[in-house]
Amino acid sequence: xxxxxxxxTGVLLCLFEGYCIQSFFGRFAVPKLCRxxxxxxxxxxxxxxxxxxxxxxxxxxxxxxxxLELLFTFCALFVFCVCWYQGxxxxxxxxxxxxxxxxxxxxxxxxxxxxxxxxxxxxxxxKAGTSAASAEYLPAAAGIxxxxxxxxxGAARCxxxxxxxxxxxxxxxxxxxxxxxxxxxxxxxxxxxxxLVSVLVRLLLIxxxxxxxxxxxxxxxxxxLIIPLTAFVLLGAVVFSFRIYQDMAALQEERAEKIVLxxxxxxxxxxxxxxxxxxxxxxxxxxxxxNHMAVLQNLLRKKGADEDExxxxxxxxxxQSVEQIDSRVHTGNAVSDAVVGSKFRYAAKKVKGIRLxxxxxxxxxxxxxxxxxxxxxxxxxLDNAIEACIRMREKQPDAKAYITIRSFKAKNMYxxxxxxxxxxxxxxxxxxxxPISTKKDKEVHGIGLKNIRKCAVKYGGDLDCxxxxxxxxxSVMVKS
Numbered sequence: 137x138x139x140x141x142x143x144x145t146g147v148l149l150c151l152f153e154g155y156c157i158q159s160f161f162g163r164f165a166v167p168k169l170c171r172x173x174x175x176x177x178x179x180x181x182x183x184x185x186x187x188x189x190x191x192x193x194x195x196x197x198x199x200x201x202x203x204l205e206l207l208f209t210f211c212a213l214f215v216f217c218v219c220w221y222q223g224x225x226x227x228x229x230x231x232x233x234x235x236x237x238x239x240x241x242x243x244x245x246x247x248x249x250x251x252x253x254x255x256x257x258x259x260x261x262x263k264a265g266t267s268a269a270s271a272e273y274l275p276a277a278a279g280i281x282x283x284x285x286x287x288x289x290g291a292a293r294c295x296x297x298x299x300x301x302x303x304x305x306x307x308x309x310x311x312x313x314x315x316x317x318x319x320x321x322x323x324x325x326x327x328x329x330x331x332l333v334s335v336l337v338r339l340l341l342i343x344x345x346x347x348x349x350x351x352x353x354x355x356x357x358x359x360x361l362i363i364p365l366t367a368f369v370l371l372g373a374v375v376f377s378f379r380i381y382q383d384m385a386a387l388q389e390e391r392a393e394k395i396v397l398x399x400x401x402x403x404x405x406x407x408x409x410x411x412x413x414x415x416x417x418x419x420x421x422x423x424x425x426x427n428h429m430a431v432l433q434n435l436l437r438k439k440g441a442d443e444d445e446x447x448x449x450x451x452x453x454x455x456q457s458v459e460q461i462d463s464r465v466h467t468g469n470a471v472s473d474a475v476v477g478s479k480f481r482y483a484a485k486k487v488k489g490i491r492l493x494x495x496x497x498x499x500x501x502x503x504x505x506x507x508x509x510x511x512x513x514x515x516x517x518l519d520n521a522i523e524a525c526i527r528m529r530e531k532q533p534d535a536k537a538y539i540t541i542r543s544f545k546a547k548n549m550y551x552x553x554x555x556x557x558x559x560x561x562x563x564x565x566x567x568x569x570x571p572i573s574t575k576k577d578k579e580v581h582g583i584g585l586k587n588i589r590k591c592a593v594k595y596g597g598d599l600d601c602x603x604x605x606x607x608x609x610x611s612v613m614v615k616s
Contacts, residue, residue: 142283145290152294153239155179156301159229163305165221178220186212202338210236210331224373226320237327237374238300240334245367246292250285251353251360300375307379323382328374333366337511340460393583397512422538471507472514476541479518487537496542503550503616513552514541516584517610521556524608528559535606549597550616555609562603569599588612 158180167178186209194205210232217228341352353359453605465477480492500508518539525537540555563572570585588610589599595614604611 142286145286147244148532149290149293150184153187153195153297154183156297157183157235160235160301162304163308164231165217165223165227167220168222169220179216182216182220183213186216197342199339199342202341203335206236206240206331206335206338218465226377230320230323233324233327233331234304234374235301237330237334238297238371239305241330241367241371241374242293242296242300242336244337245296245364245371246289248353248364249288249292251357252285252288282527296371300371303375304378307382319381319385323378326370326377330367330370330374333370337363345359391584393587396583397587441465465494467494467497467499469510470506471511472497472499475511475514476518479514479522483518483522483525483539486522487529489537490525491536491538492540493538494541496540496544497552500544505550505591505595505614509594511516512591513612516588517552517612520584520610521554521608524556524558528557528606531559545616548616550614552612552614553609554612555607557606560603560606560609562601562608564601585610 155374158177161179188207189212190205193208194201194473213236214228214232217231218225221231223227337352432553465473465480467473467476476494476497482492483490499505505513521539528535529537535557537557538555539557541553542555543550543552545551545601564570565572565602570589585599585601592599592612592614597612597614599613602611
């Protein structure tokens with residue numbers, strides 16, 4: 137009976153660990169065959185197979201077999217991650233080491249609960265020795281207590297593993313899902329320490345005294361307290377160090393967003409100053425128009441070819457003066473005129489022969505977007521479009537580059553669309569649906585679209601990124 141309960145508990149533990157590992161891995165990585173239905177459950181199935189093989193290969197209970205079992209489990213899990221999941225090698229090392237560490241620490245933290253069961257059995261044996269009636273029921277009672285101990289340890293292991301994996305999954309910011317940088321070293325330090333402690337305990341678990349194998353716990357009963365405390369401390373270190381670093385990453389991202397917004401505000405202020413100078417020039421021309429008309433009237437009174445040529449030259453000078461102060465972008469709003477005009481001039485300098493069109497972009501009084509938010513949308517959207525055209529030209533020098541801005545109203549919604557050519561390569565975050573930045577410095581780059589989404593959500597809308605071949609369209613929707 138006891139062996140049957142122990143076997144059933146082992147099977148249930150393996151199934152529960154499979155559930156934990158699939159939810160843990162599924163948060164950090166995407167399967168290569170993600171289109172297959174229920175592909176995320178492959179991690180749980182693989183874990184069950186790995187555990188079955190390790191139990192069969194290393195059935196002995198000596199220290200060497202225990203260490204070899206741990207090593208085999210880690211290697212098999214790592215190979216599965218490499219074969220099944222997308223992402224770099226650091227991510228897969230992190231997944232294998234982190235889960236093995238959580239599992240081992242949960243095991244050693246709960247294993248010491250057997251001490252309570254052993255003490256209960258000793259008390260039972262002592263009472264049975266003093267009573268012949270009690271001795272009759274001793275084997276059955278000891279079997280029940282053994283089953284209770286195995287179930288208690290299993291429940292503790294499951295609870296600790298579930299809580300620790302849920303804590304890590306809950307604190308994970310998936311902005312860089314599928315990728316891990318140098319921060320993985322920070323993540324793995326407490327995890328590696330936990331695995332090494334597990335190896336050390338397995339190595340010293342069984343000692344030989346006078347030629348007889350003795351369990352380390354029996355030789356040093358204080359380990360029933362020391363080992364679980366060590367496991368608890370390391371388990372907390374694994375969970376909280378990961379959470380602390382994620383909080384630091386979130387603060388760094390907020391700081392980067394503030395830097396970007398400050399730069400955009402500076403650009404907008406410069407554009408506003410530029411537009412103010414432009415309008416001053418227009419007002420100056422209007423002011424001088426009466427004087428120009430007076431000169432023209434005097435010239436028209438004269439007759440002769442020389443005078444006609446003089447009139448023609450005078451008109452040409454006026455035309456050049458007006459073209460010099462013409463912004464060439466008329467959207468119906470001074471801020472958007474300034475931003476679009478400034479970005480278009482920058483794009484024309486950076487991308488030779490680029491086609492720029494804002495003729496179908498108009499802002500009316502029905503659009504209640506504040507000037508600052510409109511500046512954030514246009515600045516970020518056009519910056520991304522210009523960078524995409526620059527990257528495309530670096531790869532395809534003869535490719536046609538263009539940026540088109542248009543707007544339209546549908547029912548009670550107002551749409552702003554920025555369409556541009558690009559190299560056709562785009563990866564998207566599974567959670568946010570936004571493109572992943574291709575730049576190395578992702579702490580600063582890749583947050584422009586997030587700022588656009590914040591502005592759109594403020595007005596009851598959202599954004600969408602549409603890719604068709606070499607055409608990328610950013611569609612921003614707000615309530616009008």
